[in-house]
Amino acid sequence: MGKVLNVGVIGLGDMANAHRRMIKELEQLNIIALCDVNKDLLGKVANDENVDKDKQYTDMEALIADSSVDAVISIVPNHLHAKVLELCIKHQKPIMAEKPFTLNFDEAEYLAKLYEKQPILCMVGFSYRYIPSFRYAKELIKENTIGQVRHIAVRYLQSFGAPIYEVPYVWRFNKSVTGTGVLGDLGAHMIDSARYLIGEFRSVASLMETFVHERKDPITGEMKKVDVDDYASFQAILENGVIGNFISTRNAVGSGNQHEVTIYGDLGTIHVNCERPTEIDICIKEETDQALIFRTKAVSEKYQRQQLEDFVALLTNNSSSDIPTFFDGYQNQKVLEYIIQSSQTGKTVTID
Structure with a gap:
């Protein structure tokens, strides 16, 4: 031990x-x-x-x-x-x-x-680096299973912020406490998933919007202004010219915790969803007469790893390159910053 x-x-x-x-x-x-x-x-x-x-x-x-x-x-x-x-x-x-x-x-x-x-x-x-299907997808990409990756689609949808739920004003709607809304809460995970599976961001063009502009203070009963985003979407160019489309909101009625990534390559497509952590959808030509359709496959138990197992590995000098470190946090925050800048200026921003 x-x-x-x-x-x-x-x-x-x-x-x-x-x-x-x-x-x-x-x-x-x-x-x-x-x-x-x-x-x-x-x-x-x-x-x-x-x-x-x-x-x-x-x-x-x-x-x-x-x-x-x-x-x-x-x-x-x-x-x-x-x-x-x-x-x-x-x-x-x-x-x-x-x-x-x-x-x-x-x-x-x-x-x-x-x-x-x-x-x-x-x-x-x-x-989400510790979702078995995400870890398996990374290995399949490394093995060139779907050929050269051309573009990815990343979504992270939740519903709790939608008006139908009448969620009161809490710290997540206060810019001075949270920084951003859905972008930092859910978008940070989308950015890391793309960096984990594909590589660094080179440029972004974004749109951010607030849908619910006031929420009731649960203590005073007064309406308070919401000064963070309910919705964030952005297009990006990543390493090797891979194009990414990203969308996130907490106002998607019917969605639970729907973080999913689809990776499109020259030879096939991989789809993963955190709500189905031990399954992966893959579309590749496995036999000469086989139709190109999506098939769902079980993910081997070898891809299961608890997040804090990697923290122990880091502390005991047994870490791997997949552990999200200080550098990953810094790079993630940099991408968040440029997404905000792009949204404010309406222009594509190059990431140094």
Whole structure:
């Protein structure tokens, strides 16, 4: 099994529950410290995880500076992402950080300068790299199964923001806390999936729109202005001239968590959908007399890998090139920045 790594978890909201479950699945990770500004929630989770009183923090830097904490797992709102990373660089503490990398690209550039002087082990939570079908698709592309890739179509659709659900005003609709709306929330995953499967972005041309301009404050009952996007679409040129079409919204009634990618090559097509994680749709000519139609195939168990397994691998010097690192977070934020610029100017933007 190897050494057990003691981790501290910062941010104990809903998403932290999924991370806590993943930690429990791995014998190499052990939660010894927690941090949250909500003292009641902190106490409840600490009781569930048997965390000692002196390891229950309301100040994130105190947890990060704790010498008994080997690594940090951070699940805080977007406006705190950069601060957590900055403190981890300061205290040279390994971290698994959530996406989007930062609130904006200025924060990403600031962190890059700090990181260049004092690098740390850093993984960014681009979780769709751990969908078995996505991992299998990457191998098929590497093996040239569908020939030269010409274009891809990426969609990430959810429905919770649609007016029919009357979702109140929460932090995800506040630009000062979240940075962007659907673009940073779902679009960041689309960007990473394209980078993971195809390569770097070279240019983007985008459109962003807000559909629901006001939402009710659940505390005061007053209507508050929504200043982030409900919809984002963009075209892109990626490495080797591959063309990409991307669309994302949280206002697609009928969609659950529909992140899907279709990769079109000279010899065939691959389609994956995170809602069917162990299946892949593929259209290739396997026999001389076979019609070119889509067939659904089961994905082998060998492509299953839990996200935090890679964090352990990173911490124990057993990492692979597929682990999303600080660089991937930075590059992702750069693409987000240029998508915003393109939307504001109405022009195609080249990515340096």
